[in-house]
Amino acid sequence: MKLKTMPDTINERLMIPSDLKFLGLVRNFVIGVLHQSNKVAAEKQNKIILAVDEAVTNIIEHGYDCQKTGYVDIQIVIDTQKIQVNLLNNGKSFNPTAVKAPDIIEYIKNKRRKGFGLFLIKQVMDEIKYSINNGEKPVKSY
């Protein structure tokens, strides 16, 4: 009997409108791709799901100012060396290196509740790359 083997590289893509109501769909997409690959340890899966959720949220809230007319194109590539997530969009550009790590105590004192997304992404992913292609399409790679 010939056993079905997993491909060496998985390359999957989901495009959503820039609407936060699709976050659940995004997470389910990530879960599906990670299960399909069968290469990602369970304890890492939540971190990847979290990072993608936070990044897509940032694109919609800050890149598009919550306007629902944009898009986020989510590409996940998994091979034997790495998991790479590309988030293509045409929202406003943004410099992730300019964002400081939040001081939780200060946030509590000032009753601030936003600004943790990029901090979490940096905590759970090995590398973040950010680029602007053709002057109009920022790409985030994790």
Next chain:
Amino acid sequence: MAEFQITSQKLPNNIVAVSMKGFLDAYTYNELEQTINSYFNQSIYRFVVDLSQVEYISSAGAGVFIGAIGVAQENQGNIVLIRPQPNVQEVFDLLGLSQIFKIVDNMDTALKAFKE
């Protein structure tokens, strides 16, 4: 089924029990924030929050607790969290919240935290 459901109930001693089910993210956090604020508006600042059926939390969800605990503590209240699932606990750990919030295993222990 809705992605997120929340119920709340007033208990004796000006304590509110909040219970949630589902996914607490940037799309759903508003319901939790509105619930907590509605009790702040009634001058109620003591909360026990059952997280055992919360399947996922992002920074937007955790941010509601970060924003609310300062208000609660300034008014002699607090927010005690009950039994987060491991992936939810992980987000609290990553944000450094596990040292700030009292996290307990059951309602009895949560209620006792307000007698200390």
